[in-house]
Amino acid sequence: MSKSVAGPEIEKLIQLLARVPGLGPRSARRAALHLIKKKEQVLTPLAEAMAVARDSVTVCTTCGNVDTRDPCTICTDPRRDNAVIIVVEDVADLWALERASAMNCLYHVLGGTLSPLDGIGPDDLNIKSLVERVSAGGVKEIIIAVNATVEGQTTAHYITDQLDGLDISITRLAHGVPVGGELDYLDEGTLTAALRSRTTL
Amino acid sequence: MSKSVAGPEIEKLIQLLARVPGLGPRSARRAALHLIKKKEQVLTPLAEAMAVARDSVTVCTTCGNVDTRDPCTICTDPRRDNAVIIVVEDVADLWALERASAMNCLYHVLGGTLSPLDGIGPDDLNIKSLVERVSAGGVKEIIIAVNATVEGQTTAHYITDQLDGLDISITRLAHGVPVGGELDYLDEGTLTAALRSRTTL
Numbered sequence: 001m002s003k004s005v006a007g008p009e010i011e012k013l014i015q016l017l018a019r020v021p022g023l024g025p026r027s028a029r030r031a032a033l034h035l036i037k038k039k040e041q042v043l044t045p046l047a048e049a050m051a052v053a054r055d056s057v058t059v060c061t062t063c064g065n066v067d068t069r070d071p072c073t074i075c076t077d078p079r080r081d082n083a084v085i086i087v088v089e090d091v092a093d094l095w096a097l098e099r100a101s102a103m104n105c106l107y108h109v110l111g112g113t114l115s116p117l118d119g120i121g122p123d124d125l126n127i128k129s130l131v132e133r134v135s136a137g138g139v140k141e142i143i144i145a146v147n148a149t150v151e152g153q154t155t156a157h158y159i160t161d162q163l164d165g166l167d168i169s170i171t172r173l174a175h176g177v178p179v180g181g182e183l184d185y186l187d188e189g190t191l192t193a194a195l196r197s198r199t200t201l
Numbered sequence: 202m203s204k205s206v207a208g209p210e211i212e213k214l215i216q217l218l219a220r221v222p223g224l225g226p227r228s229a230r231r232a233a234l235h236l237i238k239k240k241e242q243v244l245t246p247l248a249e250a251m252a253v254a255r256d257s258v259t260v261c262t263t264c265g266n267v268d269t270r271d272p273c274t275i276c277t278d279p280r281r282d283n284a285v286i287i288v289v290e291d292v293a294d295l296w297a298l299e300r301a302s303a304m305n306c307l308y309h310v311l312g313g314t315l316s317p318l319d320g321i322g323p324d325d326l327n328i329k330s331l332v333e334r335v336s337a338g339g340v341k342e343i344i345i346a347v348n349a350t351v352e353g354q355t356t357a358h359y360i361t362d363q364l365d366g367l368d369i370s371i372t373r374l375a376h377g378v379p380v381g382g383e384l385d386y387l388d389e390g391t392l393t394a395a396l397r398s399r400t401t402l
Contacts, residue, residue, distance in 0.1 A: 007269040009257055013250040019243050020224075020232045027223035033293055034222045035251070036258050036267050046217040047251035050236070053214050054244050057237050066237050068208040092234055 010036065062133070064109030064126050066091050074098075074107060081105045083140040087130065087159065089113055089147060097145065105143075108133065113151035114158055122158060131162050144172045211237065263334070265310030265327050267292050275299075275308060282306045284341040288331065288360065290314055290348060298346065306344075309334065314352035315359055323359060332363050345373045 018028035035043040060072035084105035146152035175193035219229035236244040261273035285306035347353035376394035
């Protein structure tokens with residue numbers, strides 16, 4: 001820890017800011033100074049927004065999204081297609097897919113992936129609640145949008161097994177060349193997948 | 202602005218986090234999610250530290266440092282050498298010099314540098330208060346530790362002029378090769394200065 005230069009209150013603010021992802025010890029100091037200098041414009045509204053988030057943000061018991069209400073804004077949106085559920089690992093993935101605005105459906109946040117080495121089994125993820133949601137009826141398609149990692153694919157297979165026997169279609173995201181991506185920088189696995197799934201022009 | 206996915210309270214938190222230096226729109230979203238997920242461990246203490254900083258942090262009327270008391274911890278520290286004042290542009294420079302722990306003296310924060318193009322004149326900086334501090338007596342040395350930029354050097358000359366006639370020595374930081382620096386990457390100005398100020402081994 002560096003020498004304290006500005007009283008324990010500011011040092012504490014710096015230490016806590018350093019725990020925010022994207023900020024390290026050095027940038028936390030810079031951020032703290034900026035916040036203090038822009039007390040009215042930045043520090044005060046940010047402190048208030050954090051207090052509001054602390055008091056009001058909750059996890060949706062239906063889908064696992066974070067929101068200020070439960071069920072969340074997405075689950076209660078009447079304009080969404082209730083027949084399709086996209087299964088994601090994390091809320092960040094849900095947000096990313098929402099930003100893409102490609103689908104107007106529901107989500108289910110697993111809260112991670114199966115990882116026996118880290119001691120994460122099926123009971124640690126929101127898999128049971130997914131099976132219950134689907135079993136309750138009305139769902140026609142489950143899009144498994146987990147990351148293209150070993151753990152993600154293992155989890156996808158496990159979920160497929162659990163949903164076996166239910167009258168729904170289970171799909172996954174397509175593999176291929178990212179839009180704007182250069183072939184030269186892509187790995188062989190992606191190129192192979194892109195070639196296999198080639199489409200007619 | 203991206204599509205709102207998680208209620209106005211969270212969107213507001215993301216927007217405000219994006220104004221913290223070191224965080225952009227993308228990392229602000231990641232930071233907000235992390236804060237919400239670690240509500241007890243990170244969000245709550247950070248919100249409290251910000252509220253404390255908002256309510257208690259002030260600017261030292263003597264030196265311009267930010268602290269929770271006025272005069273600040275440094276100005277009231279009885280173990281410091283009151284005869285030496287280091288003049289810096291910004292509180293961040295004060296913190297940097299304090300971390301170096303090379304001197305145990307007082308500071309004077311200018312709050313910027315003279316910059317006619319940006320409309321910053323002598324009255325916009327804490328120069329008058331510096332002259333008053335020195336005129337009050339007891340000060341033997343002023344170390345001008347402004348940045349080695351054109352504006353910084355202009356400011357240094359202006360301050361030297363203002364302090365003219367007072368019985369004090371005015372010094373500046375040495376120019377030279379940064380410790381651990383490689384000559385190959387240094388500019389000609391630095392190398393010339395380092396050669397001119399060479400010392401006997």
